Amino acid sequence: MGRNNRSRKRRDEMNKIKKVRYEAKELIRLKKTLGLIDAEGNEIMKDISEVAQVKTSKEIKREAKSKEEQELIYEHQESLEKGEPVALVNENTGVEHVFNSKTLKDQYGNYPAWFKKKKTAKRLRKKQHAQKKNFKQAWTTVNVPL
Incomplete structure (x- = not known):
């Protein structure tokens, strides 16, 4: 064999x-x-x-990482900002809804009719990811994942 x-x-x-x-x-x-x-x-x-711009793999990875970090920082700063109240009156019922411009929720905690559930879930996932990335314990100097 x-x-x-x-x-x-x-x-x-x-x-x-x-x-x-x-x-x-x-x-x-x-x-x-x-x-x-x-x-x-x-x-x-x-x-x-x-003819061409020559880059090493480390440079490409570093650029991608820095771009991702900038997006996360922007998301975190956006999450810290407070929204402004915007008042709208429903034409059919005549009820006044006060929407928050940041969260898009009204005073009852509902989203507007045109706002989709999938889009909301995607937005919340991004927001939570940004918060986890920027989380720092008071007693450590290193990021601790949740």
Whole structure:
């Protein structure tokens, strides 16, 4: 039931040689498509920074993280702001509803008719996430998740 490793080793060696050869060809093809070399193989441009902006994965992750942190800070600041009361009269019943501009609830705790439940739930999830991210214990200097 044992397999012959000898042929596998030979195959691996040949594949390594092929890989080196194909990588060189692929690099030349890539440079041609980017316009770094012409059809004969002469270099046109020496700096790739003129063609594309080169970033490492760490830089991209750092930018994404900072953007997310800014959004959370904005959400937190928004949650601290108080809403203004806005009075509306229902045309059908004649009852006056005083809505809060931030929470969109009236004095009875109801949302307006045009406000959807899914949208409300999504908004509340975002708000709670922002509050959890910015939560700090008085006795620690590190964020403690809830």
